[in-house]
Amino acid sequence: MRVGFAGTPEFAAVALQALLEAGFTVPLVLTQPDRPAGRGMKLSPSPVKQLALSRGIAVSQPRSLRLDGRWPEEAACGREALEAAGCDVLVVAAYGLILPAWVLTHPRLGCLNIHASLLPRWRGAAPIHRAIEAGDERTGIAIMQMDEGLDTGAVITAETQPIGPQDTTASLHDRLAAQGGRLIVSVLQRAAQGQPLAAQPQPAQGVCYAHKIEKGEAHIDWRLPADQLERRVRAFDPFPGASFACRGEVVKVWQARVLPGVGAEPGTVVQAEAGTVVVACGSGALALETVQRPGGRRMPVQAWLHALEQGGAALRGECLTGA
Incomplete structure (x- = not known):
């Protein structure tokens, strides 16, 4: 079986590696154009x-695959590459481009998507982040037969993955990436043996849309409940990082713990001694455990508190704001 592959980030690279290790022939890879990255903002290739x-x-690496879109010449080159590759199926994982109808119907077995949620929950760009932010107890991988809708295709197979109370987007991403690679290999091995890829339409109930994560969402609003903020801390790790402003600096929070309410104005530091920083929230309070100053590395909160105390004024009683 000749397996085309379309994907861009590390999540997709894990699936591509699984396909190659399983012995599938991959004649062509579609991926996003190189992007500026790092302090020097040099063009860098994607992990895929x-x-x-x-x-x-x-x-x-076409910027679009729409023949009637903004970059028709690049789309035509992409089509030529697909036709030359002679793929039986196109596996898609976090590619980042909308696939037009001609792509979806070109391979003999169509296009199969590795999606990091239990569809129809969390269709869209950020299913891992949103599942953690919402407090879901489980998520998983769905292998979907793609259609022209946004993650609306029929599901061939799905497998759950628990979300632990300490899970971040980073830790859950790694487990789901490995799970996705294993599932797509299993599906394609069945197809290679001539077994039909039976797919079930998604139910109409339970649809949620996982909007793309915006940097502005990372600003901590202390008026929100502490448990919601703690989930956001984990959901926004590693990007964009939940943050607040303190003494002219933007401080990121990478780990926090929920405590009972303390009866203070949201954002007020109610405890800042013995290596502990506790901040009042709309309901409950957050005990900050791991933070990061601008240009620095992640550090225990006691190290940050010690640095502030060396500067003179005590932190207790200050009112923190969103970054």
């Missing part, structure tokens, strides 16, 4: 492109 090139796989 790096893996593909290391394995000698042809790579195509």
Whole structure:
């Protein structure tokens, strides 16, 4: 079986690696154009492109695949590459481009998407983040037969994954990436043996949309309940990082613990001694445990508190604001 692959970030690279290790022939990889990254903002290839090139796989990077869109010449090059590859199926994982109808129907078995949620919950761009933020106790991987809707296709198979009370987007991402790679290999092995890929339409109930994470969401609003803020701290790790302003600095919070209410104005530091910083919230309070100052590394909150105390004024009683 000839398996085309479309994906961009590390989540997709894990799936591509699984396909290659399982022995599938991958004649073509589609991935996003190189993007500026790092302090020097140099153009950097995606994790999927790096893996593909290391394995000698042809790579195509059109900015669009819509033949009637803004970049028709690039779309035409993408179509030429797909036609030349002769793929039986196109596996899609966090590609980042909308696939037009001609792509969806081009391979013999269509396009199969590795989606990091239990569809129809959390369709869209940020299913891992939103599941943690919402307090879901479980999520999973769905292998979907793609159609022209946004994550609306019929589901071939799905497998759950528990969300632990300490899970961050980073930790859950890694487990789901491995799970997605294993599931897509299983599905394609069945297809290679001639077994039909029976798919079930998604139910109409329970649809949620996982909006893309915006930097502005990371600003901590201390008027919100402490348990909601704690989930956001974990959901926004590693990006964009929940943050607040303190003495002219933007401080990121990477780990926090929920405490009972303390009867103070939201944002007020009610405890700042013995290596503990507790901040009042709309309901309950947050005990900050791991933070990061601008340009620095993650540190225990006691190290941050010690640095502030060396500056003179005590932190207790101050009112923190969103960054």
